[in-house]
Amino acid sequence: MDSTAPNFSSAAAVAAAAAAASGNGLQGGAGGDRPEDPSKQNLAQVTGSIQKTLGLLHQLNLNVSSFSSASQLPLLQRLNALVAELDTMQKLADGCNIQVPMEVVNLIDDGKNPDEFTRDVFNSCIAKNQITKGKTDAFKCVGHVKGNQHGCV
Structure with missing residues (x-):
């Protein structure tokens, strides 16, 4: 794209x-x-x-x-x-x-609605945001495990 x-x-x-x-x-x-x-x-x-x-x-x-x-x-x-x-x-x-x-x-x-483009971009941003949040949560878990803190779920 x-x-x-x-x-x-x-x-x-x-x-x-x-x-x-x-x-x-x-x-x-x-x-x-x-x-x-x-x-x-x-x-x-x-x-x-x-x-x-x-x-x-x-x-x-x-x-x-x-x-x-x-x-x-x-x-x-x-x-x-x-x-x-x-x-x-x-x-x-x-x-x-x-x-x-x-x-x-x-x-x-x-002949399509331009709102479709906006919706697709918005959904793509949400998906990327969820992936990034998962990665940051994983890094937090690694930090907790290294520091012998078991607050990771």
Whole structure:
């Protein structure tokens, strides 16, 4: 497994990061919600742009599925709005400096949930932690036996 995390600044990578990110980058406070820092605010803007793009794509799907000559102008307007939103998303994505592990990008490309990657990494860490704990407990036992202390179980 390649542990390098390439540095992406494309809209697709930002979309992957937004899909994999938990929360919206906002924290509660007495003065209401406020962004934690500019990079999280930028990520929130990109996430909003992605959601707006998905909404436009849904509207386009509806327009195309019920297309008639009378609906040509609204279809063109929605296409122009989609192009403008994609341009906005690209500009916002250029301001994001997010590292997404290739495994996450590959999972998304395969149509899988990026949470699977997080769960697998978490389970791997737990297993390694248990192995390390077993080794340290064994060394403690060796120390107790050498010191004629029989507190080892």
